[in-house]
Amino acid sequence: MTTSTSPAAAAVDPEAYLQVRDLKVQFPTEDGLVRAVDGVTFSVRRGQTLGIVGESGSGKSVTSMSILGLHNPARTKITGEISIGGKNIVGMKEEQIQRLRGKDVAMIFQDPLSALHPYYKVGAQIAEAYKVHHPSASKKEAATRAVDMLGRVGIPQPQRRANQYPHEFSGGMRQRAMIAMALVNDPALLIADEPTTALDVTVQAQILELLEDLQREFHSAIIMITHDLGVVSQVADDVLVMYGGRPVETGTVEQIMKRPQHPYTWGLLASVPSLHGDASVDLVPIKGNPPSLINLPTGCAFNPRCRYAGQNGNRSFSEVPELRPAGEPGHNVACHMSFETRQRLYAEDIAHAGVAQ
Amino acid sequence: MTDLADSAASTATTTTPGREPLLKVEGLTKHFPVRSGLWGKGSVVRAVENVNFEVKPGETLGLVGESGCGKTTTGRMLVRLLEPTSGKITFEGEDITHTKGNRLRKLRQDIQIIFQDPYASLNPRHTVGRIVAMPLQVNGIDPPGGVKKRVQELLETVGLNPEHYNRYPHEFSGGQRQRIGIARALALKPKLIVADEPVSALDVSIQAQVVNLLRQLQRDLGLSFVFIAHDLAVVRHFCERIAVMYLGRMVEVGTREQIYENPAHPYTRALLSAVPDVTKLGGHGRIKLEGDVPSPIDPPSGCVFHTRCWKAQEKCSAEAPALVPVQNGSIAACHFPESGEVV
Numbered sequence: 001m002t003t004s005t006s007p008a009a010a011a012v013d014p015e016a017y018l019q020v021r022d023l024k025v026q027f028p029t030e031d032g033l034v035r036a037v038d039g040v041t042f043s044v045r046r047g048q049t050l051g052i053v054g055e056s057g058s059g060k061s062v063t064s065m066s067i068l069g070l071h072n073p074a075r076t077k078i079t080g081e082i083s084i085g086g087k088n089i090v091g092m093k094e095e096q097i098q099r100l101r102g103k104d105v106a107m108i109f110q111d112p113l114s115a116l117h118p119y120y121k122v123g124a125q126i127a128e129a130y131k132v133h134h135p136s137a138s139k140k141e142a143a144t145r146a147v148d149m150l151g152r153v154g155i156p157q158p159q160r161r162a163n164q165y166p167h168e169f170s171g172g173m174r175q176r177a178m179i180a181m182a183l184v185n186d187p188a189l190l191i192a193d194e195p196t197t198a199l200d201v202t203v204q205a206q207i208l209e210l211l212e213d214l215q216r217e218f219h220s221a222i223i224m225i226t227h228d229l230g231v232v233s234q235v236a237d238d239v240l241v242m243y244g245g246r247p248v249e250t251g252t253v254e255q256i257m258k259r260p261q262h263p264y265t266w267g268l269l270a271s272v273p274s275l276h277g278d279a280s281v282d283l284v285p286i287k288g289n290p291p292s293l294i295n296l297p298t299g300c301a302f303n304p305r306c307r308y309a310g311q312n313g314n315r316s317f318s319e320v321p322e323l324r325p326a327g328e329p330g331h332n333v334a335c336h337m338s339f340e341t342r343q344r345l346y347a348e349d350i351a352h353a354g355v356a357q
Numbered sequence: 358m359t360d361l362a363d364s365a366a367s368t369a370t371t372t373t374p375g376r377e378p379l380l381k382v383e384g385l386t387k388h389f390p391v392r393s394g395l396w397g398k399g400s401v402v403r404a405v406e407n408v409n410f411e412v413k414p415g416e417t418l419g420l421v422g423e424s425g426c427g428k429t430t431t432g433r434m435l436v437r438l439l440e441p442t443s444g445k446i447t448f449e450g451e452d453i454t455h456t457k458g459n460r461l462r463k464l465r466q467d468i469q470i471i472f473q474d475p476y477a478s479l480n481p482r483h484t485v486g487r488i489v490a491m492p493l494q495v496n497g498i499d500p501p502g503g504v505k506k507r508v509q510e511l512l513e514t515v516g517l518n519p520e521h522y523n524r525y526p527h528e529f530s531g532g533q534r535q536r537i538g539i540a541r542a543l544a545l546k547p548k549l550i551v552a553d554e555p556v557s558a559l560d561v562s563i564q565a566q567v568v569n570l571l572r573q574l575q576r577d578l579g580l581s582f583v584f585i586a587h588d589l590a591v592v593r594h595f596c597e598r599i600a601v602m603y604l605g606r607m608v609e610v611g612t613r614e615q616i617y618e619n620p621a622h623p624y625t626r627a628l629l630s631a632v633p634d635v636t637k638l639g640g641h642g643r644i645k646l647e648g649d650v651p652s653p654i655d656p657p658s659g660c661v662f663h664t665r666c667w668k669a670q671e672k673c674s675a676e677a678p679a680l681v682p683v684q685n686g687s688i689a690a691c692h693f694p695e696s697g698e699v700v
Contacts, residue, residue: 055560170649171424200423200587202646205631209645227561230633253638271565273594275634279613282572283594285565289530354565355590355635 016043017221018067018189023080023090025062025071032294036062038245039080041323044221044238046188051236051253052225053268057290059245060225064191067223068107069097085188103133106182110194112174116166116181123147123162126181133185149180154210172203179210186218193225208235229272229355233257238330241265244291244301247323251331260356261326261333261342263306270353277357284353300336308345312336377450378411379581380435380549385409385444387430391654402653404430406605407444409680412549417575417582419596421589421628425650427605428585432551435583436470437461448549466496469542473554475534479526485512485537486522492544511540516570532563539570549581556591568595589632593617601625604661605653607680611687619685621694624662629699660692668693 012019025037037059044050052060065071067082069089082089084104089097109115117125126146131137137145143162150158153176166174175195182190192211196204212235215222224235232239232253239256241249241264249262260266267286273279288305291297299317303309309316315336326333335342350356385408388401405427412418420428433439435446437456446454448468456464469492472478479488489508493500500507509519515536526534535555542550555571556564568591575582586592592599593613600610601622609622620626627644646665651657657664663673672692683694 055562172649201589201631201633202423202627203649204633205643205645208633209643228633229561229635233635233638234633257635257638268561269635271562272635273565273568273590274636275590275593275617275629275632276636279594282569283565285569286562287566289532289563290560 012041013043013045016045017085018223019043019081019083020063020067021081021083023063023066023082024078025059025066026077027075028077029294034293035245035296036293037066038296040240040242040245040247042240042247042250044189044223046221047215047219048237049215049222049224049235051232051239052223052242053227053229053232053239054242055227055290057244057293058242059293060242061193062245063242064107064193064223064225067189067191068101068105069094099133102129102187103185104187105189105191106185106187108175108178108182108190108192108195110197112171112178112198113166115178116174118166121163121165122169122177123150126150126162126177126184129181130184145184146180149184150177153177153180153183153214154206155180171199172206175199175203175207176210179207179214183214183218187220189221189223190215191223191225194227195224196231197226197228204231211235229257229268241268244296245293246301246320247334248302249326249331249333250323251326251328255326255328255331259328259331260346261331261339262302262335263308263337263345264302266346266350266356267305269356270350272355274355274357281353281357284350300334307349308337308341311341377414378447379414379416379449380412380583381445381447382408382410382431382435383445383447385431385434385446386442387427387434387439388442400654403605403656404653405434406656408602408605408607410600410607410610412581412583414548414581415575415579416598417584417596419592419599420583420585420602421587421592421599422602423587423628423650425604425653426602427653428602429553430605431602432470432553432583432585435549435551436465436468438470462496466492466545467548469545469547469550471535471538471542471550471552471555474558475531475538476526476558478538479534481526484523484525485517485529488526488537489540489544492541496545498545507544508540511543512537514543514574515540516566530563531559532566535559535567536570539567539574543574543578546578547580549583551583551585553585554587555584557586557588564591571595589617589629601628604650604656606661606690608662608691609687609689610680611685611689615685615687617699619696619698621683621685621687621689621696622662622691623666623668623693623695625689626695626699627665660690668695 012021020042023037023040027034054060066078078090123146127142130142130145147158147162150161155161155176196207236253239253240247243264249265270284286305291301297304299319300321303316321334321336323332323334327339387405388403390399390401392399422428434441453464486508489511490504493504512519517536556567584596598612599616601608603624609625627646630644648665659674659676660678663669678690678692680688680690683689684696
């Protein structure tokens, strides 16, 4: 009991538009209880971008789905608090959440081909998203708004494009159409779940730039969920690194990328080959595989893959580390090692490999 | 005296194995016929158009480009999974462009492929032992010590537990499955491996494990690789020489230093600048390419990149540039090549 209920130490910004406190999402299954998210605390202000980083199964997508209230309440146990513009949506009725979803919070999915309906014209789908939250708007108004949005996200000839079907769009254009749909109601919070993973780098650069421009224009808060550290370093102001459903490190993008403190973050940075520096230096991968969320390792969930798990006697195997200040203000890390030990190990083992060099 | 000369000659050939290319590709072209609508007019997708390159023994060549640039089609033609429309593929001095039957089976012992999707490329109903042993059985090879021993050795080489011999693919994670695919490719002791996006379906930490494994195998076994990928950082890490493709054509070929530090083709520059760089926070200095890649059914006239190139002039839409040596030492197909280091 003492190890599993540990509210994270990261402070919640009281002025932030989105405040998530000690969020836990659990799915009871035949094989056992899946603790997909196990105590996450973070906040995002309007005009700011939070990057959530982690591998498959780290709980990043489940976190974002719960902010949209997309989990089936009959099969999901959600505790904690998700406050959107001052309203806590945990335990809220579905009808109330529907009023928020799409209007205050919107989402961009990874795969625009499966997120757009193949049978309806792109313009009609965007107009529908508008009509849902503006019931008094006429069909014509909604259609005009859709064309307007397509133009805003940089689709040439929006009038003609609105009358086409998703399959007539290229991958990058489809993602733009998705963004247009997400932004049609001027949401204050935009969640982008791997928005550029399916795209080529040149198109990815266009989409990231578009999101930045739109954020400046609409002053919205953005949560960028990705496994790509490169994308995070381009767009995020703050970063949350998740592992096994728990936050392991939080801080500004500069703190996480330039002065990372958690061995998992080190592992990620030393695993990614760089465009600069010595290409003959081997990468330093993280050994093993991500853990099962049904049967997390006891103590620090990262301990079976951590090279330094033995550093603290038995603590890594028996005690779940809490997020604690990691030196600089705003920088928190969940690791048993002391600040001095981490500094030394980083300089010795990590600083020369991958993009950490 | 003659002895001395002989030994000098032989050392010369052993120290410079780069003399004779292992694989030579000339004018390789692949067109896929398509038809729009039931009675529509037939047209062709020009997937690969007049591609030339060489791979020397022990060399790693990277093929990079965006989706639809023809890199996978090229790879599949090399292992003869696709029949080229025209052009010539030479392997160890032998024309293999249209090899058939027994000779093709023999050839495939020397050229193997690793696929992108570790979920789709392994038969779910076969045990790992059977999957890895398949190339040996198909070719009627009976290794010393028996098939099982050889398979277990292979599993060990790629970092899997030999005791996993009797397990099924679904019992393994993505990274482990990719290792099984690699073990299968190594079974016949190939000279050349075509690796088609071998790590792009894997998580970052697992990706590094597999990249390190491939690098180690390349060093230990002296394998040649044609490494197809869209991730420029992975390619830089793995390949000594890189060929950049755009719309079915090769636009620049050069060494790692030439391509990454001093690229000559505007497309190579744009591609590099578009890669989100962890070492630089906040996106700046990106070259923004307008629009999408044109359709390979109806490619632009002249230089196919001219519709998106910021340097394009009249000549570019009229005349297709040839791949010629340029200032940085690479070869590039551009009328107005860039010079100077990238920042």
